[in-house]
Amino acid sequence: MMMTADASKTRRNRLTLLALIAIFALPPLLGWFFIMNPQWLPSETVNKGVLIHPPRAVSGLALSDAATGVPLDWHELLDKWVFVAVNRGDCDQQCITRLINLRQLRRALAAERKRVERVLIMLPDATGRAPKPPPMEGLEGTRIVLTGNSDVTNNLVSLFELEQIEASEHLFIVDPRGDLMMRHNLKTLKAKEILKDLELLLKASANWVQGDKHE
Structure with a gap:
């Protein structure tokens, strides 16, 4: 049971870390994507x-x-x-x-x-x-x-x-x-x-x- 609990905690920690990475990395990546692909932006922001x-x-x-x-x-x-x-x-x-x-x-x-x-x-x-x-x-x-x-x-x-x-x-x-x-x-x-x-x-x-x- 202890090993199962530890494994579950490790998975949660990894998911939390991945979520934090996504939160901080996604905005600049999206920003650059839209700069290079303005056709995907609403017309008023092109x-x-x-x-x-x-x-x-x-x-x-x-x-x-x-x-x-x-x-x-x-x-x-x-x-x-x-x-x-x-x-x-x-x-x-x-x-x-x-x-x-x-x-x-x-x-x-x-x-x-x-x-x-x-x-x-x-x-x-x-x-x-x-x-x-x-x-x-x-x-x-x-x-x-x-x-x-x-x-x-x-x-x-x-x-x-x-x-x-x-x-x-x-x-x-x-x-x-x-x-x-x-x-x-x-x-x-x-x-x-x-x-x-x-x-x-x-x-x-x-x-x-x-x-x-x-x-």
């Missing part, structure tokens, strides 16, 4: 951005810091959501305004902003001339990087599908695994629509993304 499916790893892009020439280490950005802006040629006033708007969008996430980084990728202009980066005043925390050669530029154009869209009109989203997974049209979408998408992404990944130091 994301406004364009899902890039399958997601595309960006770690193979050899980019370098515009000021120092130091290679960008994508591994430093793992566990972060990354806003990526792409600009061809010099970062003019329109480009600067776009970066400021992205900064404001990040700030609108309140405490969650610490889970988000920003990167500006600058491409050569139509003549192949290296672009001139913007002044950093007001853009602190934005990583500004360059493509080192035409091969890297071509790889980036293909990865981000820039043959089909205007790069300067879009915000690209890289997920905490280092995959390009969504883009938003900055000309056709309102800031609050983009913000709603970002809040959904952050909420779905709340249990597995770490914070960072930037304000």
Whole structure:
């Protein structure tokens, strides 16, 4: 009888443990499932951005810091959501305004902003001339990087599908695994629509993304 009671207690303990694992693991798994399969969501919750499916790893892009020439280490950005802006040629006033708007969008996430980084990728202009980066005043925390050669530029154009869209009109989203997974049209979408998408992404990944130091 004692052995039967012990076995029954062990089974109950295992069931309790499995139930606890399910309670804590299921929400983030469901959240990620719905992010990647928005067709299963009610119509009022479908994301406004364009899902890039399958997601595309960006770690193979050899980019370098515009000021120092130091290679960008994508591994430093793992566990972060990354806003990526792409600009061809010099970062003019329109480009600067776009970066400021992205900064404001990040700030609108309140405490969650610490889970988000920003990167500006600058491409050569139509003549192949290296672009001139913007002044950093007001853009602190934005990583500004360059493509080192035409091969890297071509790889980036293909990865981000820039043959089909205007790069300067879009915000690209890289997920905490280092995959390009969504883009938003900055000309056709309102800031609050983009913000709603970002809040959904952050909420779905709340249990597995770490914070960072930037304000």
